[in-house]
Amino acid sequence: MRTTLSRRRLLGSLTAGGFAGLAGCAASGSDDASFTIVPTLDPTGSGDSWDSWGGMTPYWTRVVEPLVWGTDDMQPEPWLATDWTATDETTWVFDLREGVTFHNGEEMTADDVVHSFEENILTERGDFVYGWLHLEPGSVTKIDDYAVEFENTEPFSGFPGTIAHNMIDIQPPEADRQAGDIVGTGPFTLEEMTDGQSLRVERFADYWGGEPEPAELTFRAAEDETTRTDLLESGEVDIVFDPAKSRLSSLRDRDDIALESRQSSGSTFVSINIYREPTDDADLRRALNRAVSQPEIVETVLEGIGEPARGPISTVIDWAADDELPAYERDRDAARDLVAQSSYDGEELTCLVENDMDDGRDVVQILQSDFEAIGVDVDVEVLENAAIQDRTERGEFHLEVGGSQSNSPAADYIMWENFHTMGISNKDLYEAEGTGLHNLGGEVDELIERGFQSSDPEEKRESYVDAQRRIVEEAVVVPLFYREYTVAADAALEGFDLPPIDRLVEWRELTGS
């Protein structure tokens, strides 16, 4: 009898404990919900690029915020600034949102915006920012507590959309950012960070956009796609970006995991050095274009995640061209004829690819085989980023498998930096040797300048489309595919959408059921 009672008690306790446990699990939708997310880059540091945030990535974590955000159709959206006006060709006035509180409890004012731009962005990060934002130190001034004026170095209609970027964030002067004391305005506060492993953020109850749902988010480091996929499958994490493509079909078969893909603002193409023999011959470049089948690459290596491309700019960007561009469909006979009439005499072309590039090794080997089929030999060099940069800066290559990606809704700089003679890719060699890498110069430079400066969307699009047409006609690139990114998550999760820029995903409404 005594034994029976104790068993009942034991069973009762276990049942109660079980219910309590289930309640705990089910609490993911309640006040103490926490989730673990694995982005594609290590969130606690990636070389020197995140030193300005003490090693914390400003992407994905939603601790810091810019003045402007991006919409799903890649347009600038009011955020810490509620409105902006161009008062003349180069001057912008931004009205700031009132009642925005920093994580230290202070209200955000124009002084913080001026400090962030002048000290943190323009002075600290240096030259490359001037060319990117078309601002120079001393060009940001306070009008009143809630209005700031920006003076661009030249007419730049894409300015609001360009500063809609996680790295153009607003922090108060008190924040000792490089020591990891991040004081943002975002829906989450940085709580702890273990270098190379993970960082944890907590809900900021006074967030100007309303109290976020999740109490805590952990961002875990796993740059290897197979590791990310294993973490999700084992239930250790809730959300992973870009799981291994080879595992997509098995993930799709699982009821407890949901997969979603979205075309991103990125595009992958082969950039051709048009100032080095023999790729200075447009016939050879056109032959290379005719050797490749973009749909085959997408269907095989990419497992269908991506769109075959005709041009170098992702079509989520409003002025990107695709249908308007000439199509080089695979035709090996025509390609061989073009090779025969070109100046190519059998030498080996050098093709660079970055070792970190997803699927880069497979893509480059398909290209190598395609080019070999039309009689063009290619030597592949898989190098790390710094080595690639060194080689491209000196112009010592023929082909580079790379691409472009915009992390802000305005993507004008992609055209400028890649294809304008004074863009970052071409400028040094142009100034030193009168050449460059991928810049046709002349009419294309003028078209890019017109698109860059025009505030009329139609005129901007027309100019950029014309420039892209000339670039594709002259075969400066071999377009491969417009990128898509995939998010795999616990099927019970709700409350997050995928924008074209994956770094702008919002977690504020993330719930567990």
Place this chain on the structure above:
Amino acid sequence: MSESNGALEAGVRRRYRSIRDSRTVATVLSNPLNVAGAVIVATVTAAAVVGPTVAPYEPASQDLANRLQGPSLAHPFGTDQLGRDVFSRLLYGARLSLGIAVVVTAIRLVLGTTIGLVAGYAGGWVDEFLMRLVDVQLAFPGLILALVIAGVLGPSLRNVMIALAVVGWASYARLVRGSVLSTKEREFVRAAQLMGVSWPRIAVRHLLPNVAGPVVVLATLNVGTVILGTAGLSFIGLGAQPPTPEWGTMLSAGRHHLRDAWWIVNAPGVAIMLTVLGFNLLGDGLRDVLDPKQEANLERST
């Protein structure tokens, strides 16, 4: 003509009988593990020599329509993510892996033996200087140093060979020096010195044959280590460039398909494992007969 043929035949017969009756060979063959090692090494060597001529496909030949196909009659070890025949790539890879291992080991052997011989025979400050060099080299973890060298030189198989050759010679130098120090005091060396024989001749004719046994053992064990080192460096992208069918590169490319196409990783993985095992077993067997007093494994892992 027929007389000379007869003499040759007799010579070959004599040689065969002497090998057949040799106690050394009998000792080696008495242990089944040694036989297994010898068989594996012989098989891999045969694959390296004739593999590329009998391989059913070109190693870089792609067939995207037939990617990730499992083992079948047409493709005994399946196809990889680009539709290439894994078996053919494995055969071509054997020549590469074995070739690199033999060349690197030969460089290590020649470099280390020369330095050990000079240090042991010359003595004095030359010995001190060379042995401190050896100490410095042995103080570095081999693979880390090789990784740094390969990283600085840039990714290629040639640079991997340089990196692995640079880090592995010290074990030979130390081994040879020790043997030379004891051998040079022996009477036949002193007699040669008294007869006025030059020191290079003494080194080559009298000292070197007496250190050959342990060196051959170390070299045999070393071949397996070099194969592992090459595969390791290629796995992390510092070695062979696409589409070279190097075993480590194949392993690295296939790891993303471990769940859906296990053969891509397992074929080179098993090949590496068996080859290294074969050389280790053979090395152990040779040690038993050539260097029976040597218990400790002098080799440092790279």
